[in-house]
Amino acid sequence: YWANACHVLVLVLCLSAAEDFDWSANNHDSFYYGTFPNGFSWGAGSSAYQTEGAWDKDGKGLSIWDVFTHKKGKTFLNDTGDSSCEGYYKIKDDISLMKELNLNHYRFSISWPRIMPTGIRSDHVNEKGVNYYNALIDELLEHNITPIVTLYHWDLPQVLQEKYGGWQNISMINYFNDFANLCFERYGDRVKYWITFNNPWSVAVEGYETGEHAPGLKLRGTGAYRAAHHIIKAHAKVWHTYDTQWRNKQRGMVGISLSGDWGEPVDITNQKDIEAAERYVQFYIGWFATPIFHGDYPQVMKDFIGRKSAQQGLGTSRLPTFSSQEKSYIKGTSDFLGVGHFTTHYITQKSFPSSRGYTYFSDWDVAELVDPRWPDPGSEWLYSVPWGFRRLLNFIKTQYGNPMIYITENGVSEKMMCTELCDDWRIQYYKAYINEMLKAIRDGVNVKGYTAWSLLDKFEWDEGYSERFGLYYVDFRNKNKPRYPKASVQFYKRIIRSNGFPNQREVENWRRKATETCSTSNQLLAAGQWTIDLNLVEELGQTRKNSIC
Numbered sequence: 001y002w003a004n005a006c007h008v009l010v011l012v013l014c015l016s017a018a019e020d021f022d023w024s025a026n027n028h029d030s031f032y033y034g035t036f037p038n039g040f041s042w043g044a045g046s047s048a049y050q051t052e053g054a055w056d057k058d059g060k061g062l063s064i065w066d067v068f069t070h071k072k073g074k075t076f077l078n079d080t081g082d083s084s085c086e087g088y089y090k091i092k093d094d095i096s097l098m099k100e101l102n103l104n105h106y107r108f109s110i111s112w113p114r115i116m117p118t119g120i121r122s123d124h125v126n127e128k129g130v131n132y133y134n135a136l137i138d139e140l141l142e143h144n145i146t147p148i149v150t151l152y153h154w155d156l157p158q159v160l161q162e163k164y165g166g167w168q169n170i171s172m173i174n175y176f177n178d179f180a181n182l183c184f185e186r187y188g189d190r191v192k193y194w195i196t197f198n199n200p201w202s203v204a205v206e207g208y209e210t211g212e213h214a215p216g217l218k219l220r221g222t223g224a225y226r227a228a229h230h231i232i233k234a235h236a237k238v239w240h241t242y243d244t245q246w247r248n249k250q251r252g253m254v255g256i257s258l259s260g261d262w263g264e265p266v267d268i269t270n271q272k273d274i275e276a277a278e279r280y281v282q283f284y285i286g287w288f289a290t291p292i293f294h295g296d297y298p299q300v301m302k303d304f305i306g307r308k309s310a311q312q313g314l315g316t317s318r319l320p321t322f323s324s325q326e327k328s329y330i331k332g333t334s335d336f337l338g339v340g341h342f343t344t345h346y347i348t349q350k351s352f353p354s355s356r357g358y359t360y361f362s363d364w365d366v367a368e369l370v371d372p373r374w375p376d377p378g379s380e381w382l383y384s385v386p387w388g389f390r391r392l393l394n395f396i397k398t399q400y401g402n403p404m405i406y407i408t409e410n411g412v413s414e415k416m417m418c419t420e421l422c423d424d425w426r427i428q429y430y431k432a433y434i435n436e437m438l439k440a441i442r443d444g445v446n447v448k449g450y451t452a453w454s455l456l457d458k459f460e461w462d463e464g465y466s467e468r469f470g471l472y473y474v475d476f477r478n479k480n481k482p483r484y485p486k487a488s489v490q491f492y493k494r495i496i497r498s499n500g501f502p503n504q505r506e507v508e509n510w511r512r513k514a515t516e517t518c519s520t521s522n523q524l525l526a527a528g529q530w531t532i533d534l535n536l537v538e539e540l541g542q543t544r545k546n547s548i549c
């Protein structure tokens with residue numbers, strides 16, 4: 001939908017607005033050479049459904065994504081995560097890749113139906129599933145890699161969707177709490193960083209409002225708000241469970257990971273654009289962060305959705321409300337904030353006529369614009385706008401009382417379907433975004449760690465395997481799913497080794513070296529594929545489709 005929602009506009013950039021940080025030093029082209037604070041944690045990430053495969057193995061139950069992808073027409077080329085990267089069988093291989101990168105942490109998620117097949121603890125706990133994560137955690141710790149564990153990265157047990165309507169139903173709060181409690185019980189002796197939900201914005205909007213993601217419901221105007229309401233309460237409940245039952249013993253932290261695109265007013269002298277951009281960010285990250293840090297939804301969401309609901313003739317707002325007890329229960333329930341960030345838009349005010357219906361996307365009265373000069377090497381929605389990252393981080397610092405932040409996702413994909421290991425654009429993306437994060441830390445933002453998204457190419461939801469975010473290339477056509485380093489591995493590894501960017505000469509050298517290595521391995525891989533293509537005669541049609549560059 002991004003493509004439709006974005007009005008492409010040629011912009012004369014003139015951005016020197018007063019900010020609460022030293023904006024004059026934020027010349028978009030300037031690069032800051034320097035290092036990160038001691039102890040800064042470098043990592044890479046993945047999620048269960050996107051990488052594990054083994055969708056029906058060892059007693060795992062179905063998730064909403066298993067069912068969604070098995071229906072025709074839901075994903076690109078009807079791709080599924082049935083086998084994906086076969087990560088379930090490759091713990092040791094993948095940890096050796098992490099060692100090659102010298103990672104301090106690895107972020108992964110636990111598949112709820114793998115350890116509780118119906119989602120309900122009293123039905124059955126699947127010990128084989130439990131042990132898979134035990135093995136992963138033990139192996140990580142053995143290699144000195146800290147596990148950062150997400151409890152919910154979108155793979156709700158199908159039974160809970162079918163029986164109760166999933167996140168539309170308040171009963172999810174207790175079921176999710178039981179699941180989280182089991183995870184604390186079984187893994188909390190070794191896992192000290194817990195993320196309750198990954199990117200609840202996507203779960204709510206794409207799962208229950210637009211239906212592009214599982215479970216594919218199109219409950220426009222209400223579905224997303226209701227799902228989000230239950231998710232926020234479920235998050236708070238799990239934080240309290242940890243706080244009262246486990247914190248003393250286990251001494252870990254519980255947070256949430258929110259996705260936040262940045263919205264910049266298209267015309268910084270126009271008050272309407274300034275307000276529209278503020279609203280965009282509040283409807284995005286503020287929707288979840290404001291209740292968690294301040295106890296209630298952003299005022300601007302209450303105002304806009306309330307007014308539009310009244311215009312529709314509804315007696316109450318489509319945005320649910322929290323009771324005062326709930327507000328104080330929810331407030332302060334994040335020991336750290338996980339931030340997933342990929343891109344930025346210019347924002348302008350746009351009123352939606354009531355004839356277009358009442359939806360999340362018409363409630364906020366904004367239009368998203370892009371500068372055609374912004375690089376967009378991968379996913380349609382993903383423009384490389386590094387300075388937006390620094391602005392978002394400063395916004396979080398100011399709005400939510402300078403919380404401890406872990407970047408839980410940041411990275412870029414490639415659209416090309418042919419093998420491309422020389423990912424110079426990814427090197428540029430990481431270099432610039434990580435540098436903006438360094439500037440933000442110098443602005444006083446409390447960022448403690450960074451997670452590159454993602455370790456491997458993997459199943460990219462409704463886009464199937466057509467968008468590759470990995471530092472490592474995965475050959476999905478080969479049933480062994482071999483992994484090959486892209487050039488960005490060499491580059492990221494050097495950032496990690498130096499804990500930042502020592503000086504211009506060295507950083508340019510890294511880039512040159514990374515590109516030299518990749519051309520040799522690229523040729524080897526290409527040679528390998530030639531043999532495979534000849535052998536997989538019945539898959540030739542598919543292979544051809546995938547070979548268009």
Ligand code: NOJ
Nearest residue numbers: 047198199340409460469
């Ligand atoms: C955010 C999601 O959490 C992740 O699963 C996905 O791969 C990235 N966005 C890229 O689209």
